Amino acid sequence: MDYKVLLEQAKDIIVDSEKNKEQKLLGICQLLFDSIPYYDWVGFYFADHNKKVLELGPYVGDETDHVVIPFGKGICGQVANSNATFLVDDVTAQDNYIACSITVKSEIVVPLFVKGVNIGQIDIDSHTIAAFTPKDQEFLENLNLEVASMF
Ligand code: SME
DSSP states (O other): OOHHHHHHHHHHHHTOTTSOHHHHHHHHHHHHHHHOTTOOEEEEEEEETTTTEEEEEEEESSOOSOSEEETTSHHHHHHHHHOSOEEESOGGGOSSOOOSOTTOOEEEEEEEEETTEEEEEEEEEESSTTOOOHHHHHHHHHHHHHHGGGO
16 A cells, blocks of 8 residues: 555545545545555544543444543553554553454554644554554554644
């Protein structure tokens, strides 16, 4: 996959004046889900800093029970606290992990910063073990720089 092309396609969604923010975020999830075969669940979580929880935003993939995740819990909750991308090759090797489905083997969570504040994250699950590479990390971090412009 050409990540440069994909990033341009994502930017086109972000500047689409006919879509609201929710529609743009969902469009980005769908674009990534459709374009990269090992992206099997793609979604955004957003932080409520008063309640110290993440709330599920737009996503594409199987329905999840985890619509609210406390800061610190699971891979997502850890990223809410650490402010750093978390790339997990094998989810079964993680003890602080929230399983969405037994089919998930690896995961990447990339924080979303707006004016230096960690407001949420993009979360991607894969059915393939060790699916994500530093190239995915770089791409998703660049993507979130663009997504940040919507906030
Ligand atoms: N696996 C995540 C929970 C969210 S689901 O993957 C959609 C975690 O451990 O935080």
